[in-house]
Amino acid sequence: MSLPAHPLQRRLAHALLRKAERSEGGRTVSLPLDAQTLPELHDAPSPQALAHLELLLDGLAKTGWVRLKADKARAFQTLADRRPALLLLDAAALAEWSGFEPATPRWSRQLVQALREHATLLAVPDAPALLDYLLRSPLPAFQGQEPAACAAVLNALAADCRAAPALTPYLREISARHFRGHSKVLDAREELLRLLGAGEASFLEAPIQLLxxxxxxxxxxxxxxIENGVSFERMAGQRQPPWAHTALLYAAGFRSGARRLRERKGSSIYWRGRMSAANIERFETWLYGGTAEPAVGFYGDLDFAGLAILAQLRMSFPTCSAWRPGYDALxxxxxxxxxxxxxxxxxxxxPVVTGCAFADEVLLPALRTTGRCMDQELWPGATTKAG
Structure with a gap:
């Protein structure tokens, strides 16, 4: 895909991706478009110049790889007055589109150079492509390891990728086998596995467990x-009018937002108590078939992490919204x-924006204003009664 038509779009894309590199992962990355990041917006010399900038930002957002977030417009406000920010949705696609070159740490450059100089160490399908990948996307588990030891691990991984065992292993089992018991090294490393010879069905991803x-x-x-297990048990065990006729679901933390939740091979359902065959069929038809569209809500901690889960859930359940009875109480x-x-x-x-109006216009502003948080176990709790 060609580079963006305008240098400003490329500049903002790279600034957002550099921030993502510095982050520790697990949280939504956002880039405030303040006077330091985008002075052109705050010092626009004319309405025409401002309109041109807004068109460029809209074009960047229309890629689908970032989202432009701003406060609700009020009279006489320009975009600069509305705390605009870019929210990162797809780092890999944005990096390819904008020509972003991630920073490669020195140890990884040295490892790749050593493996290139001793080509016989590697016995993999495409050693040059593999080394190019490691230069673009270093494997932290190799830091501090000798080149020969790293090559041995890659060769063993390649052998497993080519193997056809009677029982298909889980990806995390393979990771633990080759990386000293560390089961998460190969998470989100699909390209690495393909370069080592893996096919789509070579390994299994652990299904999300849905209670x-x-x-x-x-x-x-x-x-x-429901975000937390204690709250799930409380609400399932003591149903009250606001959720008397509601299906309650618990999948730990951010895993609730995984797209695999709606795939039969990507999730395993565990029923709390006995369920009728008709209800089970109705629920599975909705979850996996998408033939019905019930009102989907999310109730979790009133903090940034909780509302980030809501944003992730909306990727799989676009109509999901913050559950008013619980969040009103918190x-x-x-x-x-x-x-x-x-x-x-x-x-x-x-998270800057979730896509849910109640969360974006009420809950997030309240968190920013008060600087406080509230865990969902407060309500309904053991003694609080629903109103």
Whole structure:
């Protein structure tokens, strides 16, 4: 794909990707378009110049790899007044489109150079392509290792990729086998595995485990994802009017947002208690078949990480919204909530935008204004009654 038509788009794409490189992962990366990042927006010499900048930003957002977020427009405000920011959605696609070259650490450059100089160490399908990949996408598990030891691991991985065992292994089992018990090294390393000879069915990804509680009279109209296990158990065990007829779902943390949740091979359902055959069929038809569209809600902690889960869920369930009964209760108590640093949340990143109007216009502004957080276990709790 060709580079962006305008240098400004390329500049912003690279700034966003550099920020992503510095982040530790697991959180949404956003780039505020403040006067330092985009002075052209804040010092536009004319309405025409401002309109041109907005067209460039809209064009960048229309790629689908970033999202342009801004506060709700008010009278006489320009885009610069509305706290605009870019939200990263697909780093790999944006990097390819913008010609971004990630920084390669020195140890990885030295490793690749050593393997190029001793080509006989590698016994893989395409050694030059593999080394180009390692230069673009270093494997941290190799840091501090001798080139011969790294080559031995890659050769053994290639052998496993070519093998056809009677029982297909899980990818994390393969990772643990070759990386000293570390099961997550090969996560999101599809290109590496392809270069080593793996096919689409060579390894299995661990299915998401989804715990489900259905009321006896569930009609298929309401589904609620719950972030924390304690809250799930409380609400499933003591149903109250706001969720009396709602299917309750629990999948730990950010895993709830995985796209594989809606694939039969990507998730495993575990039923809490006995469910009727009709309800089971109705639920699985919705989850895997997409033939029905119930109201889907999410209820989790009132903090940036919780609302980031909501944003991820919306990738699989586009109509998912913050569940008003639970979040209204937490919001009313937010002023007396805990500071992020009191609960190890100081490094949580503002998701900037979730796509849910209630979250974007009410909950996120409240978190930014108060600087407080509230865990969902507060409500309904053991004694609180739903109103």
């Amino acid at each position: 489900v509680d259905l009321p006896e009279d569930w009609t298929g109209d309401e589904v609620l994802f 919001l009313s108590a937010l002023g007396s909530g805990h500071a992020p640093g009191d609960a190890g949340k100081e490094r949580q990143q503002d």
